[in-house]
Amino acid sequence: MVTELLSVAALVGSGVVAGVLFAVALSVLPALIAMPADRYVYTHQLVGRRWDPTMPIIVLTSTVIDIVLALLTSAATALxxxxxxxxxxxxxxxxxxxNVPINRVVKxxxxxxxxxxxxxxxxLWRRWHLLRTTLALLGVTANALAVVLA
Structure with a gap:
């Protein structure tokens, strides 16, 4: 029962991370890139206000849950x-x-x-963001496969 609840939490957490990063890559980032510098700085400052500490907490909590599940489940799903x-x-x-050091400069x-x-x-921010988006999408995919195989 514990592993099932943790599996759901891992899937939801990693899904939120992947979804947020994907949405930023798909919509927010192209809008920011299209703006003149002054509007970009202003908008970036507004958009970035609520990410910390919410996203780091979700990412790190999901990571810890995945580690616990890797220790509690069978070899295939543990991997x-x-x-x-x-x-x-x-x-x-x-x-x-x-990304955060760049955000600090813009802020x-x-x-x-x-x-x-x-x-x-x-x-540069876009390149790093696309890397972390790809990692998040692969992470939620690994969690989904683990949950299906469990």
Whole structure:
């Protein structure tokens, strides 16, 4: 019974992570890229207000649940849950060390006074975001396979 409840929690958590990151990649990111620098900075500051600490908590909680499931389940599903944990940990690492530092720089800017020599972080931010989105989609897929096979 415990493993079934944890399996649902892992699937829901990793699904939320993958869904949010996919939605940002599909809709929010193209809109941000299309904006002039001042509007981008302003919008990025508004959009980013609620992500922390919600998304890190969901990602890391789902990772821990996957680790617990890898220890509690049979070999075939344990490997899938362990794979999902590694993939979600990758989401966290990319977010923390790649996207968050860029976010901090953008948050520190005054939208009305974007410097003329400003280096637009959007292409780099997009690359890191697409990497973590791919990791999240693979993670939810590994969790789904584990739940189906369990």
């Amino acid at each position: 899938l849950f362990a794979t999902a944990a590694v993939l979600l940990l990758g989401v966290s690492v990319v977010s923390h060390f790649c 520190s800017l005054d939208p009305a006074e974007v410097p003329p020599d400003w280096r637009d972080p959007r292409p």
